Amino acid sequence: MAYIEPAPIKDRDNPFESMMSRFQIAAEHLGLDQEVYDVLKTPAKQVIVSLPVTMDSGSIKVFEGYRVIHSTILGPSKGGVRYDMDVNIDEVKALAAWMTWKCAVVDIPYGGAKGGIKCNPREMSAGEVERLTRAFTQAMHDVFGKDRDIPAPDMGTGPREMAWMMDQYSRNQGMTINSVVTGKPLVLGGSLGREEATGRGVMISALAAMEKQKINPFKATCAIQGFGNVGSWAAQLLEERGVNIVAVSDLSGAYYNGEGINIKKAMEYRNANNGSLEGFSGAEKIDPNELLLLEVDVLVPAAIEDVITKENADKIKAKMIVEGANGPTSAKADAILNEKGILAVPDILANAGGVTVSYFEWVQNRLGYGWTRERVSRRSDRIMKTAFDKVYKTAQDYGVSMRIAAYIVAIDKVAKTYKYRGGF
Ligand SMILES: NC(=O)C1=CN([C@@H]2O[C@H](COP(=O)(O)OP(=O)(O)OC[C@H]3O[C@@H](n4cnc5c(N)ncnc54)[C@H](OP(=O)(O)O)[C@@H]3O)[C@@H](O)[C@H]2O)C=CC1
Numbered sequence: 001m002a003y004i005e006p007a008p009i010k011d012r013d014n015p016f017e018s019m020m021s022r023f024q025i026a027a028e029h030l031g032l033d034q035e036v037y038d039v040l041k042t043p044a045k046q047v048i049v050s051l052p053v054t055m056d057s058g059s060i061k062v063f064e065g066y067r068v069i070h071s072t073i074l075g076p077s078k079g080g081v082r083y084d085m086d087v088n089i090d091e092v093k094a095l096a097a098w099m100t101w102k103c104a105v106v107d108i109p110y111g112g113a114k115g116g117i118k119c120n121p122r123e124m125s126a127g128e129v130e131r132l133t134r135a136f137t138q139a140m141h142d143v144f145g146k147d148r149d150i151p152a153p154d155m156g157t158g159p160r161e162m163a164w165m166m167d168q169y170s171r172n173q174g175m176t177i178n179s180v181v182t183g184k185p186l187v188l189g190g191s192l193g194r195e196e197a198t199g200r201g202v203m204i205s206a207l208a209a210m211e212k213q214k215i216n217p218f219k220a221t222c223a224i225q226g227f228g229n230v231g232s233w234a235a236q237l238l239e240e241r242g243v244n245i246v247a248v249s250d251l252s253g254a255y256y257n258g259e260g261i262n263i264k265k266a267m268e269y270r271n272a273n274n275g276s277l278e279g280f281s282g283a284e285k286i287d288p289n290e291l292l293l294l295e296v297d298v299l300v301p302a303a304i305e306d307v308i309t310k311e312n313a314d315k316i317k318a319k320m321i322v323e324g325a326n327g328p329t330s331a332k333a334d335a336i337l338n339e340k341g342i343l344a345v346p347d348i349l350a351n352a353g354g355v356t357v358s359y360f361e362w363v364q365n366r367l368g369y370g371w372t373r374e375r376v377s378r379r380s381d382r383i384m385k386t387a388f389d390k391v392y393k394t395a396q397d398y399g400v401s402m403r404i405a406a407y408i409v410a411i412d413k414v415a416k417t418y419k420y421r422g423g424f
């Protein structure tokens with residue numbers, strides 16, 4: 001078919017190319033219409049803003065901010081905002097498209113978007129981060145909106161930044177509009193269960209995959225890369241279900257204990273130690289690259305993109321990979337993992353618990369009524385398990401990996417929606 005150009009994968013995949021190559025494979029399986037393919041291969045909107053911010057020293061520094069809206073065909077666009085020095089337009093474009101597929105996989109009524117600011121929040125004071133966040137929100141005033149585009153946390157951001165975004169947007173509107181942002185502090189209309197939601201979804205996905213592989217969680221071992229929001233909650237919740245977490249890591253290094261790391265202690269240590277595991281004594285330090293190659297049942301990459309590549313994929317010894325991060329596996333590594341029989345539960349399924357509970361937060365804000373933690377968890381667990389089963393079955397029906405199956409499920413929903421809505 002005309003639209004399936006060979007995937008433009010270079011030696012070092014960029015995240016957008018990685019996303020596109022999977023999209024193309026799934027599109028081929030579905031026999032996707034050329035028009036729909038053409039619409040979806042390009043983001044609907046890309047906004048780049050320049051953000052002058054007064055630093056504590058009195059000098060003015062100019063930051064670059066991005067918001068990419070990939071698609072709004074399923075509903076208002078949804079996706080986090082990342083603060084990191086590596087943020088760039090290709091990364092944000094890929095992350096925005098992944099949000100479209102992710103929301104479709106878990107069947108929630110959102111399109112996909114993502115934002116980011118090229119900055120190093122670790123080297124900025126709280127006041128500087130606040131001024132930057134407010135400047136970004138101001139610049140995106142016509143982009144954001146409770147029925148238009150709804151930001152949320154991602155790497156380097158959390159409830160604190162979401163509170164500033166909600167406040168700045170509301171000031172401009174002259175009234176409080178808390179549903180414009182999710183992942184807020186509870187007191188501002190955040191949802192119970194949102195903080196742990198992504199890690200919880202990773203846990204549900206990992207348990208479902210273990211069941212398929214006949215691995216007993218009480219005898220299973222797990223290594224987790226990244227000990228931020230997603231990694232640390234996934235670790236704690238998997239540990240609570242009997243899984244032995246033998247390795248975790250953050251930017252300070254990787255930490256290994258063959259007997260199992262006490263995750264509650266590691267979280268307490270990190271919280272008391274300015275957010276870092278540096279100096280944690282409950283494990284020995286190992287080479288961070290080795291963490292990915294440990295002989296464990298479950299590997300959870302929960303930090304950044306492209307850590308599992310064609311260079312290290314054949315050395316991976318884990319029985320399964322459950323992707324907490326977005327895009328941790330490059331497209332070129334897929335075939336190697338498949339050949340080795342390593343089950344990869346893809347990002348657009350495994351980490352969808354976060355956006356699912358963000359959706360619940362938005363629903364609660366609009367209802368003006370808060371749900372209990374039990375209701376939130378029960379409903380998000382059900383959505384995650386249903387999505388897992390659907391993707392697993394699709395993989396069997398089409399004879400493809402779970403990753404391609406997840407794209408098939410997502411693209412099928414988006415394509416059907418286009419068919420009914422029409423208009424081009
Ligand atoms: N937050 C959410 O709800 C969701 C997040 N995700 C994805 O999960 C991933 C992690 O996000 P989140 O947990 O929110 O982010 P956080 O900022 O809370 O945590 C990121 C973690 O990764 C570590 N890290 C950063 N860079 C590297 C690196 N180069 N090598 C190893 N570790 C690194 C950080 O170390 P340190 O602590 O030292 O900085 C930190 O432990 C991202 O890919 C994000 O897009 C996906 C769905 C939802």
Ligand SMILES: O=C(O)CCC(=O)C(=O)O
Pocket residue numbers: 078079080081102150151152153154182183326351352354355356358359
């Ligand atoms: O919670 C959300 O709305 C989006 C979270 C996110 O950015 C992601 O799933 O990658």
